[in-house]
Amino acid sequence: xxxxxxxxxxxxxADPWSLEQAVRNCSASGIPYIGVWRHKxxxxxxxxxxxxxxxxxxxxxxxxxxxxxxxxxxxRRKRIEDNHRAIEEAALLGAPVLVIVSGPANxxxxxxxxxxxLDGLLEILPDAEKAGVTLGIEPLHPMYAAERSxxxxxxxxxxxxxxxxxxxxxxxxxxxxxxxDPDVLQxxxxxxxxxxxxxxxxxxxxxxxxxxGRAMMGDGVIExxxxxxxxxxxxxxxxxxxxxxxxxxxxxxxEKLLERIQKSFLEHx
Amino acid sequence: xxxxxxxxxxxxxADPWSLEQAVRNCSASGIPYIGVWRHKxxxxxxxxxxxxxxxxxxxxxxxxxxxxxxxxxxxRRKRIEDNHRAIEEAALLGAPVLVIVSGPANxxxxxxxxxxxLDGLLEILPDAEKAGVTLGIEPLHPMYAAERSxxxxxxxxxxxxxxxxxxxxxxxxxxxxxxxDPDVLQxxxxxxxxxxxxxxxxxxxxxxxxxxGRAMMGDGVIExxxxxxxxxxxxxxxxxxxxxxxxxxxxxxxEKLLERIQKSFLEHx
Numbered sequence: 441x442x443x444x445x446x447x448x449x450x451x452x453x454a455d456p457w458s459l460e461q462a463v464r465n466c467s468a469s470g471i472p473y474i475g476v477w478r479h480k481x482x483x484x485x486x487x488x489x490x491x492x493x494x495x496x497x498x499x500x501x502x503x504x505x506x507x508x509x510x511x512x513x514x515x516r517r518k519r520i521e522d523n524h525r526a527i528e529e530a531a532l533l534g535a536p537v538l539v540i541v542s543g544p545a546n547x548x549x550x551x552x553x554x555x556x557x558l559d560g561l562l563e564i565l566p567d568a569e570k571a572g573v574t575l576g577i578e579p580l581h582p583m584y585a586a587e588r589s590x591x592x593x594x595x596x597x598x599x600x601x602x603x604x605x606x607x608x609x610x611x612x613x614x615x616x617x618x619x620x621d622p623d624v625l626q627x628x629x630x631x632x633x634x635x636x637x638x639x640x641x642x643x644x645x646x647x648x649x650x651x652x653g654r655a656m657m658g659d660g661v662i663e664x665x666x667x668x669x670x671x672x673x674x675x676x677x678x679x680x681x682x683x684x685x686x687x688x689x690x691x692x693x694x695e696k697l698l699e700r701i702q703k704s705f706l707e708h709x
Numbered sequence: 710x711x712x713x714x715x716x717x718x719x720x721x722x723a724d725p726w727s728l729e730q731a732v733r734n735c736s737a738s739g740i741p742y743i744g745v746w747r748h749k750x751x752x753x754x755x756x757x758x759x760x761x762x763x764x765x766x767x768x769x770x771x772x773x774x775x776x777x778x779x780x781x782x783x784x785r786r787k788r789i790e791d792n793h794r795a796i797e798e799a800a801l802l803g804a805p806v807l808v809i810v811s812g813p814a815n816x817x818x819x820x821x822x823x824x825x826x827l828d829g830l831l832e833i834l835p836d837a838e839k840a841g842v843t844l845g846i847e848p849l850h851p852m853y854a855a856e857r858s859x860x861x862x863x864x865x866x867x868x869x870x871x872x873x874x875x876x877x878x879x880x881x882x883x884x885x886x887x888x889x890d891p892d893v894l895q896x897x898x899x900x901x902x903x904x905x906x907x908x909x910x911x912x913x914x915x916x917x918x919x920x921x922g923r924a925m926m927g928d929g930v931i932e933x934x935x936x937x938x939x940x941x942x943x944x945x946x947x948x949x950x951x952x953x954x955x956x957x958x959x960x961x962x963x964e965k966l967l968e969r970i971q972k973s974f975l976e977h978x
Contacts, residue, residue, distance in 0.1 A: 544914075549932060554891070583852035585889035586914045586930045592889050620854035620861050622823070645813075645855045647919060661855045663818060 443680065447705055448473030448500035450639070450683035451480060454693040459488055467495040469698040473679040477503045478529060485532035493534075500679035501576060501612075501637050502526070502535035508560035509590065511547030516556065519543075523564045531571040537636045538568070539612055540577045542591040544584075553590045561604055568608040576636035577601055578612035581620075583650060594618050594627035601634050610636030613671055614683065616643060616654055619662040625670050632674040640664060640709050641684040654684045656700065658708035668709050680709060712937075712949065716974055717742030717769035719908070719952035720749060723962040728757055736764040738967040742948040746772045747798060754801035762803075769948035770845060770881075770906050771795070771804035777829035778859065780816030785825065788812075792833045800840040806905045807837070808881055809846045811860040813853075822859045830873055837877040845905035846870055847881035850889075852919060863887050863896035870903050879905030882940055883952065885912060885923055888931040894939050901943040909933060909978050910953040923953045925969065927977035937978050949978065 449471050451462040459480045466474055474497050481488040492499060505526035510516045530538040540561070545553035561575060568575050577597040580589035591597055597611040611631050616639070618624045628635075642660030647653040657664055668680070682701050689697065718740050720731040728749045735743055743766050750757040761768060774795040779785045799807040809830070814822035830844060837844050846866040849858035860866055866880040880900050885908070887893045897904075911929030916922040926933055937949070951970050958966065 545930065550888075581852065582850065582889040583916070583919075586912055586916070593891060596891055620819075620851040622862060622865055643855055647852070647855070650852075650916060650919060661814065 443705065443709060444470070444702065445472060446678070446680045447471050447702065448475050448679040448681040449698065449701065450475035450503070450681045452477055452503070453682060453684045453689065453701070454697060455690050456693055460491060463492050463495045463497055465695065465698055466497055469702065471497075471698060471702070473498050473500040473681070475500045475503065475681045475683065476533060476535065478526060481529070481533070485529040489533045499533055499535040500681055501537040501539050502530040502533055504539045504541045505564070505575070506540040506589075507543030509543050509546045509548050509553035509556045516560075520560060520563055523560065524567055527564060527567050527571050527573050530573040535573065537574045537576040537610070537612070539637065540575050541580060542577070542589045544587050545590055550585070550590055554596075557591060558600060558603060561600060561609070565604055565606055565608060569606060574608050574610050574636045575604070576610050576612040578614060578637075579617055581617040593621060593623070594631065595623060598627055598630050598634070601631075610634040612637035612639065613667075614639035615662050615664060615667050616641045619643060619667065624667070628667070628670045629674060635671060635674055635676040635678075637678070637681060638668070638671050638676060639681045639683045640668070640705070641682065642708075652685050652687050654686050656684060656689070657682070657704040664708050680705075712974065712978060713739070713971065714741060715947070715949045716740050716971065717744050717948040717950040718967065718970065719744035719772075719950045721746055721772070722951060722953045722958065722970070723966060724959050725962055729760060732761050732764045732766055734964065734967055735766055738971065740766075740967060740971070742767050742769040742950070744769045744772065744950045744952065745802060745804065747795060750798070750802070754798040758802045768802055768804040769950055770806040770808050771799040771802055773808045773810045774833070774844070775809040776812030778812050778815045778817050778822035778825045785829075789829055789832055792829065793836055796833060796836050796840050796842050799842040804842065806843045806845040806879070806881070808906065809844050810849060811846070811858045813856050814859055819854070819859055823865075826860060827869060827872060830869060830878070834873055834875055834877060838875060843877050843879050843905045844873070845879050845881040847883060847906075848886055850886040862890060862892070863900065864892060867896055867899050867903070870900075879903040881906035881908065882936075883908035884931050884933060884936050885910045888912065888936065893936070897936070897939045898943060904940060904943055904945040906947070906950060907937070907940050907945060908950045908952045909937070909974070910951065911977075921954050921956045923955050925953060925958070926951070926973040933978050
């Protein structure tokens with residue numbers, strides 16, 4: 441059975457495109473889902489939602505909430521408020537999932553920062569439940585531990601989801617972030633029923649950079665089919681987001697990009 | 710009690726220096742240990758050993774063995790032979806520890822590559838036991854999983870050491886590689902009696918690069934004292950190697966470098 445009905449285009453794969461361009465291009469290419477970023481909505485989630493639906497697309501997720509840790513209580517309070525806004529935006533957009541990137545330690549010890557992440561999630565959870573938005577806790581690759589996320593393994597994300605113990609708390613599995621983990625298959629199985637999103641790209645060798653190093657599926661060493669099958673084996677049948685941060689792709693993003701993604705997706709995922 | 714009697718200078722911290730220059734500079738600065746790399750010995754480990762001892766230094770470790778995985782059986786055989794040579798060189802040099810960097814998957818699946826690492830270690834272990842050289846299994850940061858090491862967590866290294874179950878099998882804890890790990894403190898405690906080396910540097914923010922991104926102790930976010938105390942709490946009282954790969958340090962390596970290392974070491978480790 442073709443996976444194309446599950447394909448979602450995460451719009452940061454083509455940062456030069458406006459949200460409207462991305463949606464229209466997806467619509468013209470028959471891509472059914474789009475993953476949206478908050479800063480691309482021009483501050484009006486309802487308008488973005490209407491435009492996306494007008495073009496016949498569905499939203500797979502909104503990026504991103506999280507970023508809980510900070511050096512002062514006041515700053516941590518602001519982070520919580522921003523997460524409340526993110527949940528509201530997700531609801532207005534009709535995004536079933538708000539992707540949670542936990543944030544770096546930001547002046548806390550890594551242990552304290554991890555506790556702050558749990559506290560923050562517990563605080564925003566009731567809001568997510570009311571809004572019908574799932575918090576998709578995404579572990580990031582450990583190379584981002586200092587700058588993006590103190591949550592760096594799927595085990596941590598599963599532990600957090602277990603602590604939240606709510607239908608509005610799940611995990612997001614991104615192959616780029618988890619493929620190296622000796623426990624990844626066990627932790628995917630453990631995430632059964634809690635998988636709120638599945639993201640694909642590839643890890644090229646050599647990796648051209650830390651933040652912009654991802655590659656098109658098939659252009660790297662990640663065993664994509666093995667991971668996708670493990671995720672599917674848990675019963676997950678939701679959208680599969682293609683999320684690639686790569687400057688070459690940004691520079692050359694044209695109408696052929698989506699066809700290239702569809703081909704690589706079919707061949708390698 | 711000062712840690713200076715435990716300070717070891719890993720010579721790749723100053724790649725432009727020859728082994729003899731590194732040894733003389735350490736001797737002149739009162740640094741008691743040096744960590745040696747095989748390609749710096751000019752093919753004569755005995756001569757290197759005599760020179761090091763003449764200058765009053767001791768060797769903390771030899772880098773490196775490992776790199777077991779390969780696409781063909783013939784190539785894997787060559788890797789084993791190279792490890793036999795590395796053990797012999799360590800013995801001739803008087804290095805108590807051969808640092809093992811497992812190597813990337815090199816065309817195998819990551820699971821098969823990990824099995825190949827265990828097989829390789831089991832095969833070279835009797836040789837290490839005879840030679841009185843400890844195989845120091847070093848987990849590398851997961852960002853090197855594709856290019857340097859399929860062993861990426863201290864848990865994996867401990868599991869391997871347990872499987873080898875020999876006084877000639879231990880683990881090397883390098884803070885740069887393990888600081889992000891939610892289980893690092895438990896795994897350090899689990900390594901009690903098996904710690905064959907402890908390496909320090911720091912993780913700067915932002916990280917300037919993947920292979921040359923390490924910083925001087927204190928110039929990053931790693932909680933060095935916490936990790937060092939955890940290692941010491943296991944009873945480890947051996948050398949602490951400063952191993953920094955950083956182009957700026959390479960370019961500017963002069964007689965002041967070792968004093969700078971001693972100061973940072975005293976203040977931050």
